[in-house]
Structures are given as structure tokens and as C-alpha cells.
Amino acid sequence: MRPTLSDVAKLAGVSVATASRALSNPDLVADGTRRAVRDAATSCGYKINLVARSLRIQRTDTLLALVPDIDNAFYPRLIHAIEDTALAMGYAVIIGFTAKSEKYREAYGELLSAGRVDGMVVMDGGSGVDRFTGPQPDLPVVQVFDRVYGPSVPLVRVDDHQVAELAVHQLASMGHRRIAHIAGADEQQSARDRRDGYRAAMQRLGLPLEDQLVKNGHGHRAGGAEAMKQLLELPQGPTAVFCASDSMACAAMDVCRDRGIHVPGDISFIGADGTAEGMFSFPSLTTVDVPRAEAGVRAVEKLIGLIRGQAVAPDTVLPVEIKLRGSCAPTRTAVAA
Amino acid sequence: MRPTLSDVAKLAGVSVATASRALSNPDLVADGTRRAVRDAATSCGYKINLVARSLRIQRTDTLLALVPDIDNAFYPRLIHAIEDTALAMGYAVIIGFTAKSEKYREAYGELLSAGRVDGMVVMDGGSGVDRFTGPQPDLPVVQVFDRVYGPSVPLVRVDDHQVAELAVHQLASMGHRRIAHIAGADEQQSARDRRDGYRAAMQRLGLPLEDQLVKNGHGHRAGGAEAMKQLLELPQGPTAVFCASDSMACAAMDVCRDRGIHVPGDISFIGADGTAEGMFSFPSLTTVDVPRAEAGVRAVEKLIGLIRGQAVAPDTVLPVEIKLRGSCAPTRTAVAA
DNA sequence: TTGTCAATTTGAAACGTTTCGGTTGTGTAT
DNA sequence: ATACACAACCGAAACGTTTCAAATTGACAA
Numbered sequence: 001m002r003p004t005l006s007d008v009a010k011l012a013g014v015s016v017a018t019a020s021r022a023l024s025n026p027d028l029v030a031d032g033t034r035r036a037v038r039d040a041a042t043s044c045g046y047k048i049n050l051v052a053r054s055l056r057i058q059r060t061d062t063l064l065a066l067v068p069d070i071d072n073a074f075y076p077r078l079i080h081a082i083e084d085t086a087l088a089m090g091y092a093v094i095i096g097f098t099a100k101s102e103k104y105r106e107a108y109g110e111l112l113s114a115g116r117v118d119g120m121v122v123m124d125g126g127s128g129v130d131r132f133t134g135p136q137p138d139l140p141v142v143q144v145f146d147r148v149y150g151p152s153v154p155l156v157r158v159d160d161h162q163v164a165e166l167a168v169h170q171l172a173s174m175g176h177r178r179i180a181h182i183a184g185a186d187e188q189q190s191a192r193d194r195r196d197g198y199r200a201a202m203q204r205l206g207l208p209l210e211d212q213l214v215k216n217g218h219g220h221r222a223g224g225a226e227a228m229k230q231l232l233e234l235p236q237g238p239t240a241v242f243c244a245s246d247s248m249a250c251a252a253m254d255v256c257r258d259r260g261i262h263v264p265g266d267i268s269f270i271g272a273d274g275t276a277e278g279m280f281s282f283p284s285l286t287t288v289d290v291p292r293a294e295a296g297v298r299a300v301e302k303l304i305g306l307i308r309g310q311a312v313a314p315d316t317v318l319p320v321e322i323k324l325r326g327s328c329a330p331t332r333t334a335v336a337a
Numbered sequence: 338m339r340p341t342l343s344d345v346a347k348l349a350g351v352s353v354a355t356a357s358r359a360l361s362n363p364d365l366v367a368d369g370t371r372r373a374v375r376d377a378a379t380s381c382g383y384k385i386n387l388v389a390r391s392l393r394i395q396r397t398d399t400l401l402a403l404v405p406d407i408d409n410a411f412y413p414r415l416i417h418a419i420e421d422t423a424l425a426m427g428y429a430v431i432i433g434f435t436a437k438s439e440k441y442r443e444a445y446g447e448l449l450s451a452g453r454v455d456g457m458v459v460m461d462g463g464s465g466v467d468r469f470t471g472p473q474p475d476l477p478v479v480q481v482f483d484r485v486y487g488p489s490v491p492l493v494r495v496d497d498h499q500v501a502e503l504a505v506h507q508l509a510s511m512g513h514r515r516i517a518h519i520a521g522a523d524e525q526q527s528a529r530d531r532r533d534g535y536r537a538a539m540q541r542l543g544l545p546l547e548d549q550l551v552k553n554g555h556g557h558r559a560g561g562a563e564a565m566k567q568l569l570e571l572p573q574g575p576t577a578v579f580c581a582s583d584s585m586a587c588a589a590m591d592v593c594r595d596r597g598i599h600v601p602g603d604i605s606f607i608g609a610d611g612t613a614e615g616m617f618s619f620p621s622l623t624t625v626d627v628p629r630a631e632a633g634v635r636a637v638e639k640l641i642g643l644i645r646g647q648a649v650a651p652d653t654v655l656p657v658e659i660k661l662r663g664s665c666a667p668t669r670t671a672v673a674a
Numbered sequence: 675t676t677g678t679c680a681a682t683t684t685g686a687a688a689c690g691t692t693t694c695g696g697t698t699g700t701g702t703a704t
Numbered sequence: 705a706t707a708c709a710c711a712a713c714c715g716a717a718a719c720g721t722t723t724c725a726a727a728t729t730g731a732c733a734a
Binding site: 452 | 681686688
């Protein structure tokens with residue numbers, strides 16, 4: 001049987017109350033007693049029972065982080081930041097991957113409503129919108145990058161219109177006019193915003209805004225490749241492509257390579273997100289970098305604020321930044337000029 | 338205040354005991370009562386308190402999975418399999434990433450010894466060897482792919498000698514004689530085994546076993562690239578390279594491309610692990626595939642067996658398989674012959 | 675009526691902490 | 705001496721479940 005606090009107390013010749021304080025609130029106890037209790041604890045191999053502790057103090061000091069998919073290169077840095085920040089602030093983190101099925105999301109949702117975690121940060125664009133508008137609407141939840149719950153749930157994000165605008169402006173400044181867009185998964189607000197941002201930027205710059213230049217890549221490699229193939233079949237194809245994610249951009253570049261089309265000589269690419277794939281692709285991918293690490297930090301700070309009953313900003317917008325790499329170049333005409 | 342079981346009981350006009358059984362052991366209660374309790378529960382928005390439950394039943398139905406790094410392409414599939422299997426068997430999973438620092442590993446280790454989880458599967462080659470040989474050596478732990486604890490801790494793995502042998506034999510059968518090896522992180526048993534396996538296979542086939550043909554790539558991209566550069570500076574370089582991981586192989590291939598060396602025309606590559614990187618590289622990478630999904634399943638089954646006090650096999654060895662792709666080709670002389 | 679039995683239900687204990695309110699004992703000021 | 709302040713400690717309650725052992729109920733046979 002695992003030794004409990006009362007075993008320790010007996011061994012040290014004090015009451016359970018004193019043993020508890022000696023271990024978790026040492027200043028409230030005399031020096032000798034403290035030492036006696038500590039010695040007793042180590043000598044019998046005492047380990048606190050966190051479950052009992054949680055029940056008593058009504059906190060678990062644990063957070064839940066809901067991520068769609070671990071395979072997606074977008075999330076690791078975000079997850080690391082969340083974990084770092086949480087641990088530094090005294091919380092453990094449970095990470096739940098929900099993309100596989102709705103059952104997963106439910107299973108993890110239970111953890112929150114059943115009090116096994118104190119709060120939750122959601123990076124998951126999936127369903128479940130009304131889960132936290134029921135009888136207990138006040139569970140601590142923060143969402144990152146994608147609004148899925150109502151406005152009462154705080155959000156940390158970037159301005160996705162701006163993401164698209166930066167990309168389009170960069171390409172336009174290199175002389176490109178026929179700029180195509182490969183869009184992300186339609187059910188994600190961020191993907192829709194990037195598409196809208198692309199349209200707005202094209203319009204504002206007076207560039208051709210053709211429906212055939214916009215293809216849906218659904219946010220994954222296969223979709224990106226398929227979209228690129230369609231673009232290449234156009235009678236008058238694009239000279240540059242803005243892809244809503246790096247993974248789609250890499251897949252699209254691979255299609256070009258397979259067909260002997262040179263990047264960036266024949267066609268330029270800009271991705272978005274700033275994931276590792278784009279750094280190791282050939283050529284390396286120009287991208288609009290999304291500050292995922294900072295988003296993770298801010299989200300956790302916000303969440304812990306919520307848990308502690310502090311007022312937190314409902315909407316935090318982080319700045320994005322374009323990273324110029326090898327995948328885009330001026331048009332031939334621009335070079336000639 | 339969140340409603341508790343006693344609120345539900347009051348509302349339904351029964352005792353707490355009956356309310357509990359109505360919800361968690363419905364067959365032990367009369368039809369009408371069951372319905373009354375359930376109605377009361379939903380009407381007041383009752384959610385069970387899992388912490389209290391865990392304290393009482395002395396189980397958390399939660400497992401801990403320790404992974405070195407989420408950035409490493411090796412682990413996602415393993416993690417998914419673990420999560421799937423665990424959820425299907427009624428357990429939740431906490432995933433802990435430990436590579437960042439020793440503190441992390443300790444923080445997560447606490448969860449196990451403090452009773453917040455029932456058991457742990459370790460995919461982590463780091464230190465902590467003696468953590469489970471103390472006063473409570475009997476905590477349920479299963480390790481995957483890398484032996485770090487004593488033989489009393491069950492292990493699920495592949496035969497890493499065989500991994501290397503498959504690769505070397507494949508290259509030899511294509512006419513290669515000067516086969517180099519880029520090894521993985523020295524502190525991992527599996528990396529050492531692959532190096533030994535490479536040596537054994539070379540020797541058995543009567544191929545040149547030169548120290549200069551073995552470089553340490555430390556298991557990551559940068560190391561792999563560096564190792565490749567050294568190999569290319571050799572007066573008589575290799576015609577083929579077996580890399581202990583796909584990521585090192587991809588980095589090494591990138592080095593070759595940058596220098597205008599054609600793969601597989603000038604030099605062939607075989608990686609190991611079977612991660613996604615190798616599928617999307619150019620050329621696509623021949624690799625010795627490690628059945629990570631199956632390993633995850635077996636590990637969880639084993640762990641739950643341990644938790645339930647069943648006897649489990651101390652050592653499970655899974656088969657590996659070579660996947661032929663575009664990165665290796667017969668030597669010119671072999672082609673000519 | 676009484677007794678027997680099974681089907682339901684219940685009170686109370688238990689899980690291992692933390693913490694409130696109260697008691698003890700020591701030393702200091704009166 | 706008495707009163708008082710204060711530090712150190714302790715008993716017991718509480719957190720919200722589950723479950724044991726006992727009690728209640730109702731049906732039915734003797």
C-alpha cells in the first residue's frame with residue numbers, strides 16, 4: 001500500500017494537519033517539526049496524492065489543449081509554447097488531438113466539464129460551437145486562430161486579411177499581375193479571410209480578379225497539388241501563386257517541378273504560416289509567417305487569467321511578417337525593365 | 338455552484354447512493370427511479386466530478402505518454418495509435434513532450450507517482466533510468482523502441498540490427514560496395530544498434546568496412562547534412578549511403594542536390610523509419626519502415642495489461658519492411674553488366 | 675396473521691488531502 | 705501571581721464520489 005499523509009504523520013509523531021502544512025506550507029510550522037516530517041516522508045517514500053489534493057482545493061492545476069492534428073506542421077510550435085508557458089506558471093497540460101473523429105472532441109470536452117482540468121485552449125476549428133453556451137457558459141476557454149465559439153470566448157489570432165495582402169503586395173511589387181490563389185479549408189474562418197483578403201488586395205491594386213485564378217486546395221497537400229494542376233491547364237496561367245498554407249504551396253511547387261516548370265523562373269510562390277516544410281523545400285518558400293509561439297504564450301496567459309477570475313481582452317491580434325526566400329522572383333518583364 | 342450528486346438526489350427524491358447507481362450502474366436500480374434520476378440530472382445540468390470519482394475508485398482511467406519531441410516526424414503516427422487504442426479501451430491520454438528539458442520529464446514523472454495517471458508509455462530515450470527502481474518499482478510503465486529502464490520494464494521494439502541489414506543488403510544487391518553510414522544520436526540504443534547492424538552486414542558481405550565511411554549525424558537534419566559534407570570530401574567517396582533516419586537522409590540528399598550531385602544517378606540513399614518526409618522528398622526516399630502504429634497499439638495493450646495486474650511479455654519485437662522508392666539505383670557498373 | 679425471500683433503497687464509511695477554529699504551552703508585561 | 709499575546713499544533717469537517725452492510729418494501733406462501 002502506498003504511504004499516505006497519515007502514515008507520514010504517525011512516523012513523525014505529529015498530526016495529519018501538521019504533516020500537511022510541513023510539506024506544503026513550511027513557514028507555518030516549527031523548524032524541528034518540518035525536518036521531522038520531511039525525513040519521515042522521504043524515509044517511507046511518501047508521494048502526495050494529487051487527486052485527493054485536487055478534490056480538496058477544487059483545482060487541478062491542469063490545462064487542456066485541443067489540437068486538430070499532430071501531423072500538421074502548423075501546430076508543434078504552438079503546442080510547445082503552450083506547454084512552456086503553462087509549466088512555467090505552474091500548470092500541467094493535457095494535449096488532445098481531435099481531428100480523427102467527433103468522438104475525440106467529446107471525450108476531451110468531458111475532461112473540462114467533469115472538472116479534470118481547469119480550462120482549455122482550443123486550436124480546433126471543428127464543431128461543438130454550442131458546447132459552452134449551455135447551463136455553465138462560464139467554463140474557462142480560449143481559442144486560437146479560429147473563431148468557433150461565440151464572441152464571449154476570448155480569441156488570440158492574426159489578421160488574416162493582412163496575411164493575404166502582404167503576399168499579394170509582395171508579388172505585385174515584383175511585377176506579377178496574374179496572381180492566383182490556392183485557398184484553404186472552407187470551414188475555417190482563417191481560410192475564408194485569406195481568400196477575401198486576396199480578393200481585396202487584387203482589386204485595390206487593379207489586378208485581374210478572375211474566378212478561375214482561385215482554386216480550393218482544402219488546406220492539405222493533395223488538394224494543393226490538384227489545385228495547381230488545374231491552374232496549369234488554364235489557357236493563360238498565373239505567373240505567381242499565393243497559397244493559403246505552406247503545405248499546399250510545397251505540394252504545388254512539387255507539381256511544377258514534375259512538369260519541368262521552373263520555380264521561381266517560370267512561376268513564383270508565396271505560402272503562409274511559416275512552417276518548417278517551407279524552409280526545407282526546394283526552392284525554399286517565401287511565406288507570411290504567423291507568430292505561433294507568441295500566440296501560444298498569449299493564449300495560456302489569457303486562459304490562466306480567466307481561471308483566476310481576472311478580466312481578459314476578448315480579442316488579441318498579433319502581427320504577421322513576410323519572410324522572403326527563394327520561391328519568388330521578379331517577372332521577366334520586370335527584370336528587363 | 339455546480340450541481341453535485343446530492344443535488345440530483347434531492348431533486349429526484351432519492352438518496353445519494355441510489356442516484357450514483359442510477360447513473361453509473363443502471364441495472365441495479367428500478368426503471369422508474371432510473372428515469373427520475375436521469376431527468377433530474379439533465380434538468381439541473383449535472384456533470385460528474387471525475388476527480389472525486391477517481392479518489393474514490395482509486396483509478397484515473399488516464400495514461401501518460403512521454404514523447405521526446407513533437408517536431409520529430411517519427412512520433413505522430415505512434416501517438417495517434419496510442420491515443421486511438423487507449424480511447425477505445427476506455428482511457429484518456431496525456432501526452433508529455435520531454436525533449437525541451439529535464440524539468441519537463443520530472444514534471445510529468447510526478448503525474449505518475451502522484452497518482453494522477455494510472456500508467457505511462459515512454460518513447461523517450463532520455464535519462465531517468467533509476468526513477469522506477471526505488472521504493473515503488475511496480476508502477477505500470479511500458480517503453481517503446483528504446484530501452485532506458487531495466488529489463489523489468491516491458492518493451493515494444495523492432496530489431497534494429499535487422500533494419501540496418503535490410504538496407505545494406507538492398508544496396509549491395511544493386512551492386513554498391515562502398516556503402517557509407519550516417520548514424521543517429523549516440524545516446525539512443527536504437528541508433529547504436531543500427532550502426533552495429535551496418536557493420537555486421539558489411540562484414541558478412543565482404544564489403545569495405547572503413548571508419549571514414551561512418552559519420553555521426555546525431556539524428557537530426559543539421560547533423561545529417563554535416564556528415565554528408567564530410568563524406569563528399571573523402572578522396573574516394575561512397576556510392577551509396579544508409580542513414581539511420583529519414584530526416585538525416587533527406588538533409589543529406591539536399592546537400593547532394595546543392596552540389597549538383599545526382600540522386601540516385603551518382604549516389605544512392607536509403608533511410609530508416611518510414612516517415613512522411615521521405616515520401617515527399619525529391620527523389621522520394623527508399624526506407625526501412627518501422628511499424629510505429631502497431632507499436633503504439635501493442636504498447637497500450639501491454640500497459641493496460643500491467644495496470645490490471647496481468648502478466649505481460651517483457652519484450653515484443655515487431656517486423657520491419659523495406660520500402661523501395663526513387664532514391665536508390667544500381668551502380669553504373671551493375672547496369673552495364 | 676406471520677415468516678421468508680428477493681428486489682430496492684439507504685445511511686454511513688471511505689478515498690487522501692487541506693484548512694477552519696480551537697487548544698495548548700511558552701514567554702512577557704502588568 | 706494574573707492576564708495576555710503569540711506561536712505551534714491538533715481535531716474534525718469538507719471536497720464529491722462509490723460501495724458495503726443494513727434496512728425497507730412488497731409479494732407470496734404457510
